Amino acid sequence: MQQIQSFIYDYALNAGFSENAAKLLNTFALMLGLLIIIVISDYITRKFLLNIFSKFASRSKTNFDDLLVDHKAPRNIAHIVPLLITLQLFPFVFYHYPELEENIIILIRVYGVLLTVWIIRSILKTFESYFKTLPRLKDKPIDSYIQVAMLFIWVIGAASIFAVVINLSFIEFFTTLGAASAVLLLIFKDTILGFVASIQVAINDSVRIGDWITMDKYGADGDVIEINLSTVQVQNFDKTITHIPTYALISDSFKNWRGMESSGGRRIKRAILLKAKSVQYLTEAHISELKNIQLITAYLESRQQDINTYNTNNNIDKSTLINGRNLTNLGVFRKYIQSYIENHSAINKDMTIMVRQLAPTPQGIPLEIYAFSSDKRWANYEYIMSDIFDHALAAVPYFKLELFEIPTTFTTEILNTD
Structure with missing residues (x-):
């Protein structure tokens, strides 16, 4: 292993290169080899996972696994293998420059956090698409719940990256963050109101996707086409789109014509x-x-x-x-x-x-x-x-x-x- 690690270095010294040049050349060669290993391992892992998911999806009765493939969850999961290989081999590559080790560890950890967030995002998007195919959930504000989950994931991810960069433990960082909770509540006021409103709308079954609603205050008179965390989109009968704040559905009055549509006339x-x-x-x-x-x-x-x-x-x-x-x-x-x-x-x-x-x-x-x-x-x-x-x-x-x-x-x- 030691011979492989210093092969280019020894060869460069024997060829008359200076020690610094030999170190740079050796590090560059090892880095190139690591990149080749990363690309090959990523390709093999991705193909392997995609084949497994595709075969499983073709035999499965549910379309959840098909949606996982559509939202690239296997592809994102496949990136974990190159990440683990990098964690194991980067000390071997940069053994001539141990002072860079700490910075490289930070970069790899940041990438690991982002990759984790992206994998969770793919899975949540899959759940969102899957729930929309279920008849009993088709008219529910699924987008709102997924957006709330993604919001928390991104907040935790950003906090984790910040903690990694400043070399602070995750627990210590969130303990410090608790003192700023009042500021965060103020910043995310509309998001919190929208989340609470979407839950109340779903529990009370006051609005569903596809309902015809009239809300004079916002000039809305048409069908609800989307309910998400911040807004409710209404396609008016003149084909214009009106955006209503989600929390307005519980703070203001509106008319829902669903009762008429479900009645006999x-x-x-x-x-x-x-x-x-x-x-x-x-x-x-x-x-x-x-x-x-x-x-x-x-x-x-x-x-x-x-x-x-x-x-x-x-x-x-x-x-x-x-x-x-x-x-x-x-x-x-x-x-x-x-x-x-x-x-x-x-x-x-x-x-x-x-x-x-x-x-x-x-x-x-x-x-x-x-x-x-x-x-x-x-x-x-x-x-x-x-x-x-x-x-x-x-x-x-x-x-x-x-x-x-x-x-x-x-x-x-x-x-x-x-």
Whole structure:
């Protein structure tokens, strides 16, 4: 071993080189030999591990081992062998320069810490990808947990490198670091808040990836595409991306539409405004005319019979319509819209269906349609709702009702004043 170690040195001295030159030449040759050994050992180890993992992955039922290969975990683990060889052989290479030994040890240790961090990172990334393939975890904020783990790993790694460089023991360094914990808490305040928020979001199941949320404060109205440690990414319906701080999900209010999407329908709640002065009692002639509308024929015949019986039994003078019981055009119209909604093919019949009259306003009498469409997709929902109101608006004149509109002359006056 000694002969191999000093072979180039002895040869250089015999060739007439100075002692210092012979030492440099010998060290360079030994270093070149070490590099060749490192490259060969790294190549062999990497090929060996990759072959083993590939064969195991092809036979395994789970895709976890495939993900390990995809995230280069075997490749990173293979670097451990050259590192161990270097630790064993570097005193042999630099025996002419023992004063460099301490500095080289520091460099090798720093590399060892970085390699360890990188191996752990590969494994954590593998777990992240694997958990996302599990149906029960697919909509959970896995990214947040992995980022927290990586944050701690990098903090520990950086602290370890610093401890190695200043030649301080790991325990002594972290004991000293404890005194600066208040400063660290201040520096990592947003990270800690985001971590706590992501845990609460996961435990309370308030937001999942894929949920449609609305948060006016941040201009968000779309689907959650990512939940990580610091932000929640929402792809709005105009394809823009909104970034919301994760902790805002527990400190601010937002609307999650998951309940609607998991229910049997999507709510339709909209009113049309009718002129109050167009509301009137129905005459016999108008009732006869409205009986031609098939959806309310049976209703009109039944109601008219009940009303006539009541008025006759109570000797009501019907020469004036206001006396006794009467049908109104608004009431019959309301019944017609109710029947139309109940017979509409796109409305969920198992959920609430209601047509109601709201309190009169300066703009008229609101007649509100309250129902749920069976199809919850946004475009289809809008089409269904438009179809219903197209019909309702077109039906208004048949009942001698009028829609409220701002008079054209009034609008013109406003524009002229502006």
